[in-house]
Amino acid sequence: MPLITHLSVRDIRFPTSDGLHGSDAIHADPDYSCAYVTLHTDVPGLSGDGITFTLGRGTQLCVAVIEQLQSFVVGRSLESITGDFANWWRAACNESQLRWLGPERGLIHMSFAAIVNAVWDLYAKSEGKPLWKLLSDMTPDQLVSVVDFRHISDVLTPDEAIELLKQHEQTKAVREAELLSTGLPAYTTSAGWIGYSDDYRRELCQKYLDLGFRHFKLKVGANLADDMHRATILREEIGDECALMMDANQVWDVGTAIDCMKELAAFQPLWIEEPTSPDDVLGHAKIARAIAPIGVATGEAISNRVMFKQFLESGAMQFCQIDSCRVGGVNELIAIMLMATKFNVPVCPHAGGVGLCNYIQHLSAFNYIAISPSLDKVVLEYSDHLHEHFVDRLNIQDARYRLPTMPGYSITMHDQSLAEHEFPQGSVWRSRKKGV
Template structure:
């Protein structure tokens, strides 16, 4: 199966009133820069990168530039040593200067890489999660670029880690029967009224959800405290509640407000300060313990993740496959997180479409803890095979590929 041409699509979606809003992105337009790999068959590989509105155009243009070398390549030959191909794409000399490995070019790389994995799974007629599980440890590591991680994760260590988890696979495969637990982010958008937060939380409880996320970061911290107390009162003491500041606070303000938000017993406080501030996150994590810090939504690459993990600046790793360099870098960061003992709970810029596959592999194949996966329903109507939740659990996708096909 040969890649004959590449099509790039700029897809932007209207959001419902207040949906998707947070303390930093108050009026978002959810958007995908879409890479379509067309082949000598009817099968196409679809890859997504997530953006917000006007910036989507820049990412689409970068996909055009980066994807040129894929034309004429056979998919099995490409994926047999994809780690090498990945590094060549990431280090394309005329574009690397714009990063390196971050920003517009890296988002474009994510869309291209995700399209390659989607096409590979479709060519083998299996869902992405099964493709990954069917690979030997050596074959999987061949798809990864471990450069700049050698001080923490060598190729031999990555293979040994995966081999060490083989014995427990059958037990962990129970998740394929139960499904993967979800948590509902759509109950607590920043621009929702207090009344709507309560209403949405009750609706989510009726749908079987037991974990929820509330957006905080208001100019008036009393608003955050009031709304956090409302969602706790509505959901009950047994519910799992996460709070997300979306980078709004500086470190001193975060230290103050996070301590006060501890009154509702949050499971984690997410992105409490600037996403590049490793030592700021570490200071916050140390100060608010036993409450936890989650971050990673805006960490752009594996090297910065390495620094956060080495510094013990995150308690939960929220790597996102449509934010970093696609499935390959997601798996690389997941392996690094596993080695360093930090659980992976992805952010889902793709609305959980690809990540429902990746968390299954992370749990079964890597031995990551079976926790939960963020669920955001707003773009369901636009997917051919939208992620399905039943009684609060993601159902295991059965369609071939990565569940990224859009109704386009």
């Protein structure tokens, strides 16, 4: 029963804006970064790591929020948290003075996610299991006990969630064996960033086709003529058999989204991702009705389970793109995956950046094994940047995520990577003038 003795948190940044990796209609120059939390314990060799993902500037703000919230974990036994998980989670989200600064949204909530994710990493390591296995081995009652159902019970009650989980409980072992054998399907955005030249884009398409990828995502929304041009190149390279997804990164208004997608429909996209504001449930529903059968995908910037609830119940979302760090960590993601399953919406997690691929492989494996026993329309985002910095390095073969086997949530970074990239004192940043 480890005791959490202290929390440390570091501002870790990678200068990815140098190569225009990650450039899209609204994020011109991201430096993929994270606030990196470690929960230290009184058990020698046992600690838990967790991150929240950021784009560079402002990571120190996440660090400051995490320091403010550390009283919810420091000085507590792991079991005092995991044994009363939903109540612990709710108490931290509702700290009586801090709640005003959210509630359950934005900087406070995504910073809290780093702590929650670190608790789960510690929990999985203390049980000697990868997180997906720890979660998949839990009973329906145990799983439901970690979820705060406040403000979602009009759409999903705890009893209903237990029933849903019980339906497929007996066949979990079959799906676990399947995943261990074949892994989870991935798609690539690497050929889709806005900042690339035509030739480089074609080259990347061929590279990822050769690697086995059959799902390609293209960033759109800069202007329609350019979008059509890039889509033409992608379709020329990948052919008609591969899936093409589009992502506007929130840049359009509702009417513009509908107008543009009527043109871009010529390229037969599977989905349009983030066509407008991530807060606009009703707007996404309008778009979805207007452009069917093209689906609407969104989620990486949706605040919390209450927003996901509305997107799902109103038909505003045909693909549910959970982000592992935006909402309040694993506990809230379980609530969202349960609701998505109730509404028969596939969960296709957001990833890329730094560490997000590591996280989502656990979430999607668990979701398939224990919650939603179908891989129809399920495909996980994959990006091949920055994996060398992680101890439990991502294993992609034939465009499929192979399940991790090391205990934990696969987010622990190498000491040298942390030292070199810590902002602003790491060697990578000392020689630069950019940043904050």
